[in-house]
Amino acid sequence: MSLSPVAKEMSIPVIKTACSNCNLRELCLPFGLSEEEMARLDDLINVRKRVRRGEHLYRTGQTFESIFAIRSGFFKTDVLLEDGRDQVTGFQMAGELLGLDGISSEQHSCNAVALEDSEVCHIPFSRLEQLSREIETLQHHFHKVMSREIVRDHGVMMLLGTMRAEERLAAFLLNLSQRFTARGFSHAEFNLRMTREEIGSYLGLKLETVSRAFSRFQEEGLVAVQQKHIRILDIPGLKQIMSHHSH
Amino acid sequence: MSLSPVAKEMSIPVIKTACSNCNLRELCLPFGLSEEEMARLDDLINVRKRVRRGEHLYRTGQTFESIFAIRSGFFKTDVLLEDGRDQVTGFQMAGELLGLDGISSEQHSCNAVALEDSEVCHIPFSRLEQLSREIETLQHHFHKVMSREIVRDHGVMMLLGTMRAEERLAAFLLNLSQRFTARGFSHAEFNLRMTREEIGSYLGLKLETVSRAFSRFQEEGLVAVQQKHIRILDIPGLKQIMSHHSH
DNA sequence: CGGGGGGTTTGATCCATGTCAACCGGAAAA
DNA sequence: TTTTCCGGTTGACATGGATCAAACCCCCCG
Known part of the structure; x- marks a missing residue:
């Protein structure tokens, strides 16, 4: 049984899906933020979406607008070459971000597919940039996350190459x-x-x-x-x- | 014959090495900035450094403080595994940035070596973050550059894997x-x-x-x-x- | 002008992984 | 319960690239 809108209005306590009570907050974007800052981050994450096993979260070529934080579940990303060859570029789990590769060209450069029923937070990128101009901690953490992705990729290159x-x-x-x-x-x-x-x-x-x-x-x-x-x-x-x- | 300090004081025109007259500005960080914004970026890049062929610009494990923009020359980056294996993770040329991998752990995660006599601009990272909180265009462009690096790495993974x-x-x-x-x-x-x-x-x-x-x-x-x-x-x-x- | 040495080319052989094919086994459907 | 099917395992064989070795070439230096 799901709660009706009326239930909310009657202020029966509802578990709000928000960064501040997400048990992944220490792994995810909110890392290091104060309560007040986290609330502002929450404000911009107003869509949470279920992606069922086998479904695409996004596909190569789609316009990039948002990045996604995995609340629960498991994803793979893969790249398809014109000649039909493809390669899985990564497996992502709860607390990790998806979509960072889309920033550069304003369209996604890989496919993201759920490997089990999953839930993601939808983070509009321009609003994230706006907020990270205001919150230094958020900005710096976001940069660290992107950099970590680069380091991870170098590790995979090492693995594949040697x-x-x-x-x-x-x-x-x-x-x-x-x-x-x-x-x-x-x-x-x-x-x-x-x-x-x-x-x-x-x-x-x-x-x-x-x-x-x-x-x-x-x-x-x-x-x-x-x-x-x-x-x-x-x-x-x-x-x-x-x-x-x-x- | 090099210009003496006196020559400068006598206001004989000196070619200032600055983003605004760098012919790489359309490839590098200043991309899309106004004159005034570029001047502010210039302000923070006050060290330009020569690196001779064979010399390290930085080494794995060194504290990360700055990223580097290549003004001229050619670099490689490589990673060394404990067991002695190593791999070149990239070749970088003029207008490209070096050091982005160091943001995540606050220390460099690879070695950067000049493959020919080169010159780099030294960009203190915390000041870059500060400025990119003030200049939206700079912030967005920097994010694109990081994202482009991720996409490039995926390309290399593809190459190595398939x-x-x-x-x-x-x-x-x-x-x-x-x-x-x-x-x-x-x-x-x-x-x-x-x-x-x-x-x-x-x-x-x-x-x-x-x-x-x-x-x-x-x-x-x-x-x-x-x-x-x-x-x-x-x-x-x-x-x-x-x-x-x-x- | 004659070494010397690092980088490169080429050849012969070996081996890790790919390829092809058969079979297996657990989960879902019938 | 049996059937089907997809993913996984295992075997036999093929092959691309690694390895080992020799020779070569260009550049620097004496």
Whole structure:
């Protein structure tokens, strides 16, 4: 049963979806803001949208107007080349921003697809710029978030350019583990939201190679894999694989 | 003969190195600013620094305080992994910014090395943020520049993840050509500032593979290669290689 | 003018990953 | 319960690029 407008008017307490009571505020844009500043940020985020599994949040070429903060759920972004090849450029989870790539050309330069039922906050970009001209903390934090995206991308370039298959998968699992931990989930046990093919696309590998690497990790007792369910058994072992360069 | 301080005091016209008379202003940060706004940007860029070939502009781990705009010259950025592997993450030329990756953690996350004698403008970041709170155009343009870097990185991820050796090199040459063109140089003839090994590192290939790909292009009449001197003979041909996926 | 050395080219061989194909297994439909 | 189907696993084989090695070339320096 959903609350009627009348219920609101009768001032029955309603859980307002707002930055100030969002448990992701320490990971997301509001980081470091005062109560009053957060309220002003709230003001500009007046649309929250559900995106069901498999649906696009935006597509390449669409006019860029807003960035999105993930309230809950899981997304992938991918780029499509004219000749049909495509690549997953990232997986995004709660508290992360989507759409930063659209600022440069005023249109989105990748597709964003929900990998599970998700909810996003819609942040009109020009209003965010306006507010960040007024709130130094917000401005600086936003710059940090963009910069972090650049650093992340450099990490992926490193992975794609210098690592072999098992190193890539180890790095990928450790990265997921670390991000789940930061969100208060188990660092050792989680469900993958993406297929082997999507993992492979992200890591520059074919799905068979990803599958074989998982099997190998399993044999060596590093992880327990059951379909999409992953239990990481030996984090130091994975770290060693990641950086145990044979040459 | 250099001008003495006395000459300046006698108000003999001195070419001031300033954004307003920099021929890169349309590519660089000042893009879209009024004369008055550009003067304010000039105010904050009071150090211009020479970096000789082979010297570091900054190193991984150094405290981040400024970003740098390249006035002239050519740089590479690279990341070093603990196990000794490294990768070139980009090549930067006049009008481009260096150091954006340092914002996120307040320390530089890569090395920037001059590949030829260069000159950079030193832009204290906190003052840039301050000014961009006051000048909307500057703020927006800066955001676009950061976003463009993200889009560029996605392009490189695509290249590393889905392209084969010759496609990567074709993409690389076309990209250089296009950037030289934008700076008023010949789009068809230029000198590479980097070694085959650096190209390989950037493209996720070994130097021998890069060399072989060059030879192949030469055989096929796509380019004329003589050491570091490159003449592009067939741009459509290169474009076709880049996107002529065999599968 | 004659080394010397870094960068480059080219050849021969090897190997990690791609490719192709068969099979498996769990979830949803019938 | 059985069927279907999609995603995943596993095997056999092919291949692009890595590796190792030698020779070459250009530029700098004595």
